[in-house]
Amino acid sequence: MRGIGPAYEFKYGRRGLRVGDLCEPQRAREKITAIAEHVNRMLRVLGAEPLDPRPICDRYRELGEQIAPFVTDTAYYLNRAIAEGRTVLFEGAQGTMLDVDHGTYPFVTSSHASAGGAAVGTGVAPTRITAILGVIKAYTTRVGEGPFPTELQDDVGQLLQQGGGEYGATTGRPRRCGWFDAFAVAYAVMLNGCTALALTKLDVLDPLPEIKICVGYRRHRRTLTEYPASCEELRECEPIYETIPGWQTSTSGLTRYEELPLPARRYIERVSQLVGCQISFISTGAEREEMILVPGRAVDRILA
Template identity: 50%
Template sequence: MSAIVVVGAQWGDEGKGKVIDFLSEQADMVVRHQGGSNAGHTVVVHDQEYKLHLIPSGILYPDTVCVIANGVVVDPKTLLDEMAYLRQRGVDTDRLKISAQAHVVMPYHARLDALNELRRGDQKLGTTLRGIGPAYMDKAARIGIRVGDLLHPAEFRERLERVLEEKNRLLSKAYDADPFTFEELYDTFLEYGEALRPYVTNTSIIINQAIDRGDRVLFEGAQGTMLDIDHGTYPYVTSSHPVAGGATIGAGVGPTKIHRVYGVAKAYTTRVGDGPFPTELRDALGDQIRQRGHEFGTTTGRPRRVGWLDTVVLRYAARVNGLSGLAVTRLDVLDGLPELQIASAYQYRGTLLDEFPESASVLAEATPVYETVPGWTEPIGQVRRLADLPAAARHYLDRLEALVGVPIVLVSVGRERSSTIPLEELF
């Protein structure tokens, strides 16, 4: 199997970075295909922690080519800072490739993001304020600036003049905010373009060539299924497609070239930002799991909302992504709990719901139907074989697998690379 997509099967923050890092050891190429610097991966290698936002975590392997494809929106300053951060820690970034067709996040995008959230008040979406939504809006409106534009001063000047006039009018008239100065943006982003020039290329060509050669190509999404703009808990979603289908559009490959899709899910559930969350724990137990799982956003530092495992969500993710297998992370966070709850369905006004509801208002009123299973007292962080897990932990995984209907192919019992238990050959 030469082309694999890894997706988040919940609301993001499932530990995709760790799973992708584990798979990257076997990969020739890792491709990031959507999202922007609103996403974050934390990877621990030999007790060294790396926090990445735009660059695929495969960069930590010296022979892996890493691609930022056309579906990503790129903040050039964030990207250049991340490259410098990696180089300072001895990581080679020369293997990075950036699509000329990827759209650029401009400073006016971040300002409009913040102003829009402020205007929404109690109805805010809980964005990261990084300008990701406004950048995708400009892409859809066909007024966006792409990475390749930064390499051509005359074309960039023409595009920036046109769009900045519109943005400054919007800022001053609608928000009573200060406008941006053309020359400052123009000069700064030309410098960014020159710094990125050695890395910019037609990434669709190199990805397809790699697959055709039989290279092992790993597609890395940001966020999670429930934040997909079409298939997530709209409007509390991101502005792109974290589902598996987004990989083909966001990387410029055909769907027939994808061989497997793996979903990543925590052994419990978390989400950042606002929106309905049926299994949320708003008590001391939720706080305990949050602290033990270090459940604070990589990008924002915001505390994540925590809840019991929700298999209604996971069945939905299995369907819309066509999951081949499930990677379960953070199982060790549940150590020591006397019993665990698994949501197998919802109740809504006296009706049992086995499938995830399309309506946000229905989801907001839905209450989970729980199965209670025994917990385990033994710490499992040092376990390296499935058979060595406590019987209750194996039962928990078996029940999860049965309720979701997708085989578990990997279990993670800690933050380090070594605390990963593959259950089959994944590549």
């Protein structure tokens, strides 16, 4: 019963404990006791030790007292801030292809990881959101299981993994790495309605003499025009690649677009063309200052 999955099962099963409940000790105790009864029925079937809800209630009462001054109706809080002309920034977690509805189901998370999740989760109407910045890597990664058409299980894959520090922040588990998948990113750009993109980890590609970009999928000898609707179909796809020259010179720490090697600029421009969205931010290192802002209307709209 660990992880975000069981938490969402309880939420959608109408059994969840909400933050506001913690500010009402009696109500919280009643709900925790009811939840424990439900869980204990399952534990008994499995032959496991049942839970005692009393220490949980006591601990949550203490936590409720601590957080009570900070609890509010965030929908009102955020909408008031917007009405006052304040800037509000929402940061999404995970990625579009892990979205429970539009991702590679069942290898997904339990929530809406696309831009629409911002409106669903905050109570801020979609019409109040003025710009959407999509964040992509200069190559593709995936954590855990699931189909991955451009995955590299060779020296290049190891170079991307090590150069990009592709290890889980919590578990330390290595991320799977592969060539940039423009077909998947174009699908994500469509789903999110991106205003602009931020391209990260460009410098990880510096050592490569040539770079491949996945421009489409082929399945059963047929070139697809739309992203596959199921994992079963995606597993049967082979990537269609376009190969471009690498630049084999350091881009680390560069902060001006014109400083980038010409092949790197051509790579960025080709990616932008394939995914159908302007790349307005380019990360060239791990530090905040190692960032290129590409002038244009998209940047102005994002930073407005």
